[in-house]
């Protein structure tokens with residue numbers, strides 16, 4: 263049964279609950295700082311962190327981050343409470359992020375799915391998302407931090423969780 267869903271912008275008092283949700287959903291990585299990601303998104307002027315509740319004043323049951331770079335919209339950190347999966351939270355948040363982008367004249371959204379998370383592809387395909395047929399590359403603008411992050415990613419891929 264789909265939950266009634268109340269989706270709105272994050273406020274300061276939501277931040278810890280959102281980061282905890284992302285942690286419980288396996289979205290955090292040691293090379294990313296979710297508090298800093300939220301801060302940058304909220305102060306950028308072209309990003310939003312959306313939170314979903316099943317009641318207007320209830321606990322947070324889902325969250326995501328969206329934004330745009332003037333060309334494409336983006337979707338990050340999409341999460342539905344593990345106790346409330348398959349009740350429309352993910353779909354509702356994607357729709358809210360799409361509406362946020364559409365309202366700003368942004369016609370397309372991109373998102374990244376980590377290689378180890380291919381199970382989620384069926385969810386996105388069901389919502390109309392397709393493979394870009396493009397490789398996705400990254401580069402840290404601080405070379406030293408980039409080397410450190412690359413080493414952390416390699417260790418994580420080998421199953422080292424520290």
Ligand SMILES: CC(C)(COP(=O)(O)OP(=O)(O)OC[C@H]1O[C@@H](n2cnc3c(N)ncnc32)[C@H](O)[C@@H]1OP(=O)(O)O)[C@@H](O)C(=O)NCCC(=O)NCCS
Pocket residue numbers: 287288289339340341342343346347348349350351352353354374375376379381382384385388
């Ligand atoms: C992906 C995620 C947000 C989906 O949230 P959800 O609230 O369970 O999804 P919904 O209930 O809105 O599902 C929407 C549709 O997708 C389908 N669906 C949901 N999860 C699915 C899955 N893992 N595999 C296949 N289909 C799926 C549902 O059946 C539903 O279709 P229907 O209701 O029309 O039958 C949730 O599984 C999650 O938080 N995963 C962990 C974090 C994650 O991997 N995020 C994505 C990072 S790229």
